[in-house]
Amino acid sequence: MFKIKTLYLAILLSFLLVAAFCLLLAKKTIGKTIEETKPAQLNFIGEKITYDVKLGKLYLGKAQFNNLPNEQLNGKVLNVMTLETKVTQFTDTEKIYSDTETFLPVRVERDILKVLLREKITEDYNQNKFAVTITKNIGSKSQETLVIEKDSPIHNAVLLPYSVRRIPDLEIGKIIVANLPLRKLELKLVSIEEIKVPAGTFKAYHFVSTPKRIEIWISADERRIPLKIQSSELFGYSLVMSEYAFDHKI
Numbered sequence: 001m002f003k004i005k006t007l008y009l010a011i012l013l014s015f016l017l018v019a020a021f022c023l024l025l026a027k028k029t030i031g032k033t034i035e036e037t038k039p040a041q042l043n044f045i046g047e048k049i050t051y052d053v054k055l056g057k058l059y060l061g062k063a064q065f066n067n068l069p070n071e072q073l074n075g076k077v078l079n080v081m082t083l084e085t086k087v088t089q090f091t092d093t094e095k096i097y098s099d100t101e102t103f104l105p106v107r108v109e110r111d112i113l114k115v116l117l118r119e120k121i122t123e124d125y126n127q128n129k130f131a132v133t134i135t136k137n138i139g140s141k142s143q144e145t146l147v148i149e150k151d152s153p154i155h156n157a158v159l160l161p162y163s164v165r166r167i168p169d170l171e172i173g174k175i176i177v178a179n180l181p182l183r184k185l186e187l188k189l190v191s192i193e194e195i196k197v198p199a200g201t202f203k204a205y206h207f208v209s210t211p212k213r214i215e216i217w218i219s220a221d222e223r224r225i226p227l228k229i230q231s232s233e234l235f236g237y238s239l240v241m242s243e244y245a246f247d248h249k250i
Contacts, residue, residue: 044165045069046247049225051239052198053087061087063239065158073097078106083158089115096159099127103166105156123181127153132181148181155179165224170205186210192220197227198242204228 047067053060063085071080078097085092090113097107108123120137132154136144148154155178174189187207195204195217204217204227213232219225229239 044223046249048243048245048247049241050243050245051229052242053085054238054240056236060237061085062242070100071097073107076106079103081159094158096156098156098159102127102153103159104153105132105159108156108158123156125154125156130154134181150179150181152179154181170220176207187214187216193217195227197240199227199244202227 044067047065049065051063051065053063063083066082066084068080068082070077072078077100079100081096081098083092083094083096092113093111095109096105098105104127105123105125106127107125108121110119110121110123112119112121118139122135124133124135126132130150130152132148132150134146134148136146157178157180170189172189172191175186176188177184177186187209189205190208191206193204193206195202195206202217202225203220205220205224207214207216207218209215215228215230215232216226217228219227225241225244227241231237
């Protein structure tokens with residue numbers, strides 16, 4: 001699909017994929033899809049998670065996730081979440097709308113700034129037809145459109161966590177499958193262990209992908225917070241949680 005011309009964009013896209021896996025894994029039962037599992041009644045509106053983005057030991061920047069109040073889009077009330085990643089000479093801001101019951105993506109709006117070049121990307125999901133239309137605008141002139149069709153409802157990498165986080169039971173050995181636009185992936189819960197990140201020390205669920213491309217740690221509590229995402233692809237980047245906040249007034 002679209003060609004990625006910068007290292008930072010590649011790192012960001014990999015992070016989105018990993019994060020999605022992380023939360024997807026965190027709550028799925030073997031042989032079932034996200035839609036087949038009843039979510040726990042947890043409210044994440046007001047949640048803010050900040051990550052350090054690193055390349056090995058080199059600090060690149062920050063990524064911040066926000067869970068915002070519901071909004072109306074085309075006459076329907078939807079969940080709203082944002083993810084903003086800032087590294088050297090690169091900023092990517094995503095606004096993600098999802099169904100309030102299934103947490104499947106409905107629309108994603110991305111605003112990317114690379115040095116002096118701005119790109120805007122929209123993803124419109126038709127979950128009834130298992131299709132997503134991706135439109136990319138570069139500046140005010142160039143536009144590219146891509147339609148991807150799948151054989152089942154389509155997930156979004158950033159959004160997946162909020163589908164899976166509501167799956168109440170996790171046992172070692174459980175496998176989670178994500179039907180992302182470009183591929184289906186599976187992650188396995190291999191252990192429960194202690195992990196230290198800038199925000200503190202936590203007991204965490206540890207997930208590993210097959211083949212081994214991604215490792216994810218999420219907190220072993222009711223909030224299932226993604227604590228660390230480690231990639232063995234590209235240049236071995238990682239995201240580690242540096243701050244967690246929850247505004248109950250939102």
